[in-house]
Amino acid sequence: MSDLNWIVALIPAFPLLGFLLNALFIRRERAAGLIASGAVVLSFITTLVAIAVLASLGGDAEGSHATRIDFVLWEWISIGDFRVPFGLLFDQLTAVMALLVTGVGSLIHIYSIGYIHGDERPVRFFAYLNLFITAMLFLIMGDNMLLLFLGWEGVGLCSFLLIGHWFDRRSVPPGIVPGEAAVKAFVANRVGDAGMLLAMFAIFSNFGSLNFYDVDPAGDGRIIYGFLSQAANLGGARIDLGILGSIGVMTAITYLLLIGVTGKSAQIPLFVWLPDAMAGPTPVSALIHAATMVTSGVYLMVRTHTLFDNAPTTQGWILAIGMCTALLAATAAVAQFDIKRVLAYSTVSQLGFMVAAVGMGAYVAAIFHLLTHGVFKALLFLGSGSLIHGMHENQDMRKMGGLRHTMPQTYWTYLVGALALAGIVPLAGFWSKDEILAHAWEANKLAAVVLIAASVLTAFYMGRQMALVFYGKPRDHAAEHAHESGPVMLWPLFILAVGSVLVGFINLPSGLGLPHGVLHLLDEWLHPVFTSPGSVPHEALPFNWAIAIVTTLLAVGSGWLGVWLYKDKVASRIKPGKDDPAHYYLGDIWRGMEIAWGFDWFYDRAIVRPYRAVANFLSSVFDAQGIDGVLVDGSARLFGRLAQWFRLSQTGYVRNYALVFLVGVIGVIGYFVLSR
C-alpha cells in the first residue's frame, strides 16, 4: 500500500483549506463552524487511514528496521550542501500525536460551535483554530527541524491570535488584559524560539543536515542524511568557549533545545504565559494550552531522543526542571480562585511530569502521559467552559457551588476528568502517571518523592475545585440560576469522558496478571521509533505495586481532604471577593502559592520595567530630542544660520559692491606685482 503514501499530505491539507475558506470567503458563523469542524474531522479520518497504510508497510517483527512514511512534497531549500525537503513524516510517533491533535481537535471544534455562538468574531475564531491545527500538524509531521520549526512558530502565532481573540476588551476575568496576555505568550515563546534556532544552527553545523532520518527527495540517489542516527558519533567533541571553558557539543545542542521546550511547554522559567493565556476563549485553552501546543516541546524531545540519550548532563537538568515545575505549579493551582487558572497551573504541573519523564529517558511514558493528559485535560477545560457559560460568563469559583444539581451532565463528565487527573484507578491518569512514577523511583528517588508530592497536591486541588464548584450551596445569583449546556457542547464532553476511562488501557504494564496480548500496546507500537539507529534501548518497567498503592491511597486521601475542607469545614467562610480561608492559616505561604512564587513579579521588576524605561527614554529623549532635535532640526537650523550669515553681504548698496570690486582688483594686481 506504499503507493497510498500521498494520503499523509491530506492530513494537514484539510485544515489548511478550512483556514483559507474561513479567512477569505466565509462570513456567517454557522458556515464557519461547520467548515472548520468538518475539515478537522476529515483530517482525523485521513489520519486513521494513514495509520492503516503505515501498519501495512513491511519491516521485520523485531522492529529493527524502522518503518515510516516520509512523503516529500517538494525540495524546499537547496543551496549547495544545505538541502531541506518539505517532507511529511508519518511514523508511529507522529501517528499517535496526529490522532490526539485531530481527534481531540475535532471534538473541540464541534464544541466551539456551541461555545462561540453569539461572539463578535466567530469566523476569525474558526479560521485561526484551523490554522492552528495545520501548524501543529506540520510540527509533528515535519521530517526535518526546519519544517518542525515552521509548525512551532505557527502554533505560537496562532496561540497569540487566539488568546487575543477578544483583543478589544479591556479585561476579562480574573482581571487579565487579553491583548497583553497574547503578547506575553508570544514573547515568552520567542525566548524559547531563540534557543531553538541556535540549536538548529548547531545541529546543522555539526551534523550537516537538519533531517531526522535519511530521505531521498528526488528519488535520484542524492540522499539527505538524517542526523538522529549520527548522534552517538560525535564522540567527545567539544565547543570551546574561551575563558568560560568548553562544553560538549551534544550538551550544548540539547541545552538549547531545552530552552525551546521550556518556552513552548511552559516549564520553569518560561511558564508565566500559560496562566494568563486563559484570557482566551475556553476552547482555545482546551486545544492549545492543554492538549496540543504545549505538548510540542515534549514531542520535540522525544523525536530527537537520540541527542538526549547522548547528553546525560542535560538529562539531569531536564529532570530537575520537570520535577520542580510539577511541584511548583501544583502548589500554585491549589491557591487559585479562577476555575481556568487552576486548570492552567495544573497543565503546567502535568507538563512537568512529562518533561521529567523525558529527563529519565522514559520516552514512552512521557508520550503515554501526553496522550492521556490531552484527553482528560481537554475534558476538564471544555467542562469548565460549559460551567462558565452556565454561570453566565462567571469564572470565579467563590461564586459557584451546588452546580451538580443544576448542571448534572457537566458534573459527571467533570468528575471523570478530575478523577483521571488525580490518578485514580482505573482511569487513564492512573496508568500514565504511575508509569512515570515507577520510572522515577528507579531513576532518582528524590525526583520520585517530588513527583509524588505533586500528585498529592493534584488530587487535593481537584478535590477543592470539585467542592467549590459542584458541592455545597450556590453562593451567587448566577450559580442559583445556572443552566446546563446544549448537546453541541455536551456530546464532546461525553466522548472525552469515555476516552478518559479507556485511553489508559493502551499501555498496561506487566506484573498485573493480565493476558500478554493487551499489555504495552503503546510501547510496542512506538517500538520502531525508539529502536531506530542511534537510540539507547529502554526497558519497560513492570507494574510497581508499592508505588501504585501508596500514591493511589495518598491521592484518594488528599482528594477527599480537599473535598471535605471546602465542602463542609470552611464552606461558610468562602465568599465572592474574599480570600480563601486557608489564607488565614497559611498567611504568606498562601500568598506565595497564589502568585506562583513571584515569577511574574520578578520578571516585571527585572525585565519589563527596565525595558519599558529604556523604551520610553529612547522614544521621548533619544529619538525626539536627540535625533529629531540635533540631527534633523539641528542640521536645518545650522544651514539657516549659515545662510543668514552669508546674507549679510547682500546689502543692496551699490557702493558696497563697488568697494568689493575695488578690493578684488587691488588683490589681483597686487598678486601679479608682488609675485614677480
Add this chain to the structure above:
Amino acid sequence: MVPTSYFVLLSAALFIIGVLGVVVRRNALVVFMSVELMLNAANLALVAFAQRWASANGQIIVFFVITVAAAEVAVGLALLVAIFRNKRTTDIDEISTLKG
C-alpha cells in the same frame, strides 16, 4: 622734458581720487563724474607713455577710450533718468531693493 614719472604719478593720483569718489559719494551724478575722472586718468597715463616712447599707439588707444567713455555716459545717464523717474531721488543708497 618733463619726466614721465610725474605724469604717471599725476595719473595715479587722479585715478585714486576717482575711485574714492565712486566708493564714497552718494550722488549718482558725482559717481559718474568720478568714473569719467578715472577714465581720464587712464588717458593721461597712455598719452604720457606715448610721448616717452615716441609712439602714436598710445594716442590711438586714447581715442578709443574717449569714445567708450562717451557711450558709457550716454547709457549711464539714461539709466539715471529712468531711476530718478521711479524713485524721485539720485541718492544711490536708496536703490537697495536687492538687499537680502
